[in-house]
Amino acid sequence: MPAMLAGSITEVARALRAKRYSCVELTQGLLDRIAQLNPALNAFITIDAERALADARAADAAFAAGNARPLTGIPIAHKDILASAAMRTTCGSKMLANYASPFDAHVADLLKRAGTVLVGKTNMDEFAMGSSSETSFFGPVRNPWNTAYVPGGSSGGSAAAVAARLICGGTGTDTGGSIRQPAALSGICGLKPTYGICSRYGLVAFASSLDQAGPFAQTAEDLALLLNAMAGHDPRDSTSLDRPAEDYARMLAGSRGARPLEGVRIGLPREYFGAGIDADVAAAIDTALGELRALGATTVDIALANVKLAIPVYYVIAPAEASSNLSRFDGVRYGHRASSYSDLDNMYEKTRAEGFGAEVKRRILVGTYVLSHGYYDAYYLKAQQVRRLIAGDFRRAYQSCDVIAGPTAPTAAFRIGAKADDPVEMYLNDIFTVAANLTGAPAMSIPCGFDRSGLPIGLQLQGDAFAEATLLDVAHRFQRATEWHQRAPTLAESTGSLPPEGTQ
Amino acid sequence: MSLSIADVHRIAHLARIEIDAGEAEEVRAKLDAIFALINELAAVDTTGVEPMAHAQDVTLALRDDGVAEPAASAAYQRVAPSVQDGLYLVPKVIE
Numbered sequence: 392m393p394a395m396l397a398g399s400i401t402e403v404a405r406a407l408r409a410k411r412y413s414c415v416e417l418t419q420g421l422l423d424r425i426a427q428l429n430p431a432l433n434a435f436i437t438i439d440a441e442r443a444l445a446d447a448r449a450a451d452a453a454f455a456a457g458n459a460r461p462l463t464g465i466p467i468a469h470k471d472i473l474a475s476a477a478m479r480t481t482c483g484s485k486m487l488a489n490y491a492s493p494f495d496a497h498v499a500d501l502l503k504r505a506g507t508v509l510v511g512k513t514n515m516d517e518f519a520m521g522s523s524s525e526t527s528f529f530g531p532v533r534n535p536w537n538t539a540y541v542p543g544g545s546s547g548g549s550a551a552a553v554a555a556r557l558i559c560g561g562t563g564t565d566t567g568g569s570i571r572q573p574a575a576l577s578g579i580c581g582l583k584p585t586y587g588i589c590s591r592y593g594l595v596a597f598a599s600s601l602d603q604a605g606p607f608a609q610t611a612e613d614l615a616l617l618l619n620a621m622a623g624h625d626p627r628d629s630t631s632l633d634r635p636a637e638d639y640a641r642m643l644a645g646s647r648g649a650r651p652l653e654g655v656r657i658g659l660p661r662e663y664f665g666a667g668i669d670a671d672v673a674a675a676i677d678t679a680l681g682e683l684r685a686l687g688a689t690t691v692d693i694a695l696a697n698v699k700l701a702i703p704v705y706y707v708i709a710p711a712e713a714s715s716n717l718s719r720f721d722g723v724r725y726g727h728r729a730s731s732y733s734d735l736d737n738m739y740e741k742t743r744a745e746g747f748g749a750e751v752k753r754r755i756l757v758g759t760y761v762l763s764h765g766y767y768d769a770y771y772l773k774a775q776q777v778r779r780l781i782a783g784d785f786r787r788a789y790q791s792c793d794v795i796a797g798p799t800a801p802t803a804a805f806r807i808g809a810k811a812d813d814p815v816e817m818y819l820n821d822i823f824t825v826a827a828n829l830t831g832a833p834a835m836s837i838p839c840g841f842d843r844s845g846l847p848i849g850l851q852l853q854g855d856a857f858a859e860a861t862l863l864d865v866a867h868r869f870q871r872a873t874e875w876h877q878r879a880p881t882l883a884e885s886t887g888s889l890p891p892e893g894t895q
Numbered sequence: 896m897s898l899s900i901a902d903v904h905r906i907a908h909l910a911r912i913e914i915d916a917g918e919a920e921e922v923r924a925k926l927d928a929i930f931a932l933i934n935e936l937a938a939v940d941t942t943g944v945e946p947m948a949h950a951q952d953v954t955l956a957l958r959d960d961g962v963a964e965p966a967a968s969a970a971y972q973r974v975a976p977s978v979q980d981g982l983y984l985v986p987k988v989i990e
Contacts, residue, residue, distance in 0.1 A: 633956075702932065753929070759910040761933075763906070770933065772946050779945060780944060818932065
């Protein structure tokens with residue numbers, strides 16, 4: 392069997408069902424490909440071949456017994472922020488470098504029950520704080536389209552692994568764009584569901600009012616299948632929504648003729664098409680909008696007057712919540728503990744100084760400051776008020792449109808190291824993505840072109856709360872008419888010539 | 896607004912993160928740049944705007960006051976840096 396290339400979930404499920412290959416053959420083929428390509432990409436923190444093959448044998452047994460389900464035998468990987476009892480959960484940090492979770496994250500458990508094959512855990516920005524996957528204690532993730540470039544972040548390992556066809560699907564978490572931005576920069580699809588759709592139980596907490604888990608895949612159709620398995624009420628997360636089960640793929644069947652998007656109104660916020668957007672990104676988005684119109688959608692101009700404040704609001708609220716959440720890392724109950732200290736306070740201070748990287752420390756310090764006595768009203772309360780103004784803008788916009796479209800990120804991928812020393816420059820990558828976290832609404836990114844350097848560009852589609860099925864429908868119709876999502880980096884041929892880490 | 900080195904040390908102490916004198920200036924400069932971004936909010940008129948703490952207007956769910964989880968302290972303590980007789984060990988806090 393030659394080294395395999397991961398197909399889309401839909402293709403692989405069909406092939407497994409038709410017995411064109413067994414799940415063990417598929418999994419071994421992908422493990423071979425991972426062994427070949429991961430040293431250059433650094434997409435995985437942990438690879439567990441033995442466990443993956445055990446899952447694959449169970450999947451083959453399910454096929455033989457005739458009780459396979461839509462995701463049976465589909466090889467996936469989890470962002471290493473999802474707790475898993477089977478392998479370590481590092482969150483990309485020295486603090487948790489050897490952490491063995493006693494339990495599984497709820498979404499990981501659901502995907503296991505759905506019959507997926509877990510190949511490993513993927514690399515990420517430390518504690519999901521970043522937009523480039525460079526801040527990991529385990530080294531930066533490299534973009535499969537060009538390994539001198541970042542894959543986006545913070546869920547860059549999952550995005551790179553799906554883009555390089557090492558796995559069929561993956562999980563990520565999105566607090567300010569950490570699924571959508573790496574999906575865009577790596578040329579794949581990623582979806583952040585409505586806040587409360589996927590349980591946060593077992594996700595290492597970053598900013599609890601913004602964090603949401605979601606899927607990565609090659610196609611919108613595949614995202615729907617993954618979300619079907621990941622969504623659902625979980626009493627262990629007090630913000631998990633108790634809603635009737637929904638089939639997120641329900642609108643995707645059938646062709647609906649040449650104009651399947653007839654009646655769909657796409658809002659174009661003028662704030663998303665202004666200065667600061669790379670010309671190639673602007674052109675690719677423009678072409679994509681033309682395609683959506685050709686499919687029957689109408690476009691309407693909308694205004695989101697306060698959305699320009701989303702970045703400052705986010706960089707108060709997210710660090711504030713992070714400073715509180717990350718106070719649990721004290722060297723007492725789990726994780727790193729400093730080896731020498733004078734007293735308890737000093738043990739905390741040394742443990743946290745050693746265990747956290749520079750960006751995580753910065754965010755904890757920002758959060759501590761904005762919550763501290765005398766500053767709470769000026770920063771934290773103010774940010775929460777502006778958060779409501781932003782949510783109000785979106786609510787008004789959805790009276791005249793069903794979906795909001797625009798670029799996922801202002802540029803394609805940037806070089807590793809280019810923004811590593813300038814936090815504010817890094818934060819501005821999230822300029823189009825953070826608003827959906829502040830409002831809690833669903834949003835996704837799909838590939839829609841390439842820039843002059845051959846790096847992928849993402850189209851962001853946002854909707855009102857619970858509009859996942861509509862977003863997936865628009866994305867699916869776009870993908871039936873275009874082939875951007877089928878483009879894959881030509882890594883196999885270039886592997887031999889990849890320069891070693893640090894020489895680019 | 897500009898942070899002082901003393902501010903940096905005060906916040907670092909509140910956050911229980913040791914910052915030595917050598918790194919304090921770099922931390923201060925980076926935090927200053929972040930606060931320059933954040934301070935755009937100061938100019939926004941938010942008179943009478945209700946703060947938004949959460950995306951969904953749902954009240955936190957309460958469960959019945961009963962036993963829901965099995966006792967698993969041994970499993971949880973297995974990952975602790977230092978335990979003895981079911982207790983977490985820390986440096987002496989009472990003389």
